[in-house]
Amino acid sequence: MKETFSDEEILAFLKGRGDPEERAAFAERLTTEPELAQKTARLRIEMAVSELLIAEETRALLQRWRAQKRQSAFIGTRPRLIAVVLAGLLMLAGALWYFLTRPVPTPPPAEQHHRSTPQQALEPESEPIAQGPVTSSRRAEDYRRRASRLLPDPPLPNFRHALTTGSDDPVAQAQRAYAAGDYTAALDLLAQADSTRRQTAAFWAAHALFRLERYDEAAERFAALIAQGSRQYRYAAEWGLLLCYYAQLPTQAPAFRRQLQAILAQHNHPYFEQAKEIANDRQ
């Protein structure tokens, strides 16, 4: 029979892991070994604290989904129908214009087919084939959309009811506003943060600016966090900065390449693999 259980083993039992025989044996030992029972009780409290945190994060996530649902439902019936019809007509007009005016396509330059490494993808690209504005604006939108998908939201803190958390804290209020999708309000609140939470406020502000597609301002905030050597936010800020440039491709191509190179030069960077994927996509 096992003499002692580590914290991890006890937590695994508390989380419902282990086969039924092991669990039954463990439960039996709890009734006969007071020390094990006490250790388990303390770890259970630790687990309960963590579960409370998870519950608050999930609550905020559900509230954000609720806000998104309301927003999409607001595009109601008749206005939605009109918007759909108009969009369809515009697309038809755009397609007709494109097919009637497009130049004869020429084969792409040979070197673009042979890039096989992320480093090669960083080399200056040759001029793209002349394309109509519909395609390039669609590409820009694709970059924005992809950048938005790739940027994770900052981890949400405990949003327990006002009775038990500092609801007056502007950063906490800003985080709630962010979770509800009100990025403008979040920015206003973050501007009121005191100096002890400057980096946290800057990090959240950068994300809020990103979501509002104010990429230059978001890039400034991310760059400032990197320059300050923020231990907590440095890697996430480097990734955020890259995505700010990515969202503004092709206009910010040089800055994007520099930042991508900076991340790819650090093999231990938490976002190294994702940066490599972006580089491969760009080939």
Place this chain on the structure above:
Amino acid sequence: MTEPKAPLTVSSTIDCTQREAILRAVFNNDRLRQWCISYVCKHGGNRQDGEDVFQEAIIVLDRKLRLGDYRGDGNFEAFFTGIVRWYWFNERQRSDRSNTQYRDNLPEPPPSSDPELAFLLDERRDYLSKLLKQLTEKCRNLLKMYQLDLSMEEIACRAGYANGNVAKKELAICRKRLKVLIEKNLKWFYP
């Protein structure tokens, strides 16, 4: 009242990647939502109560799925509606509202592999919150990610640490701090 049928399948084990997908599937299931609102309205609540209960039941469901209380061997919708029933029943007990609507059909508590954990979360929530307030934001994030069974590398990535070893050390510091707080205030939980 008939149980709503929802096209949900949940296996006996879930990981983090499935977790959000399941929560979203339940959240977007309008038939489950409407059933929940109707149930709450029929048992002394209003529409807003029903929306709140639906949300809280999803949170309880999430915990039960992660802690193995649902083994994939029963009807998932029945499991969820059981959570709704029990949650609303307890809410009414807590707020001293009359529970005469239940008469002889009192809801049963949903399956729980650790009733003591449920007790702590239901009855000692205020004390748990007091402990939380004494932890830094960094520690709260680390503890949450640890409880979600994220790997140390994943924790490092999300928290902005250089690698998993650094994350492990930081987590150990936070867990030690929490242990000290628990030891100091053990009487809150076990008088």
